[in-house]
Amino acid sequence: QVQLVQSGAEVKKPGASVKVSCKASGYTFTSYSIHWVRQAPGQGLEWMGSINPTGGYTDDAQKFQGRVAMTRDTSTSTVYMELKSLTSKDTAVYYCARDFGAGGFYYFDSWGQGTLVTVSS
């Protein structure tokens, strides 16, 4: 079955960077893009960007451009999301999700379990 397993919780100081991993299994890794979505405490879902595992092409939300880097390692079927220059506003649960497409429509059919990133001095 399709599984996305994320790395564990992180505590970072303001100004630092965090790198969250998302390991995929149960399907052909290069066939589907992976998206990153975050959720601040008590808030809604916020789309951050995506990566195409085949060529490594990324599409980042303008809000995060210059601060986020999404990479992949096809040998381990793992996608990484690095967020730099952290502030307290980046405290959130970060999710990865598989973008499945059928008939031209795309949707997130599988999600990781989430990674809590806490930014605190």
Added chain:
Amino acid sequence: DIQMTQSPLSLSASVGDRVTFTCRASQTISSYLNWYQQRPGKAPTLLIYAASSMQSGVPSRFSGSGSGTDFTLTINSLQPEDFATYYCQQSYSSPHSFGPGTRLDI
């Protein structure tokens, strides 16, 4: 960028009720609209894609409709496990924005 709005933002209902949520896009998105359910402390799960197509394994009491800018999610005969937050999301263009969510409470 396409902005997504949802109404109501919260709703109280009882087991057995029928409820309808609304999602509106700031510009036409054809049928590129997905619905997700999120229970507290859990990752979201896909309910409906392409506005009205049910994801495999989702109970038939869930249904979606709409196209263009206005969409609805209906739950017939609410069950205890349905009390959660529901998000719509557009996949028409990047950024793939979500609505603010509708919280369904008992």
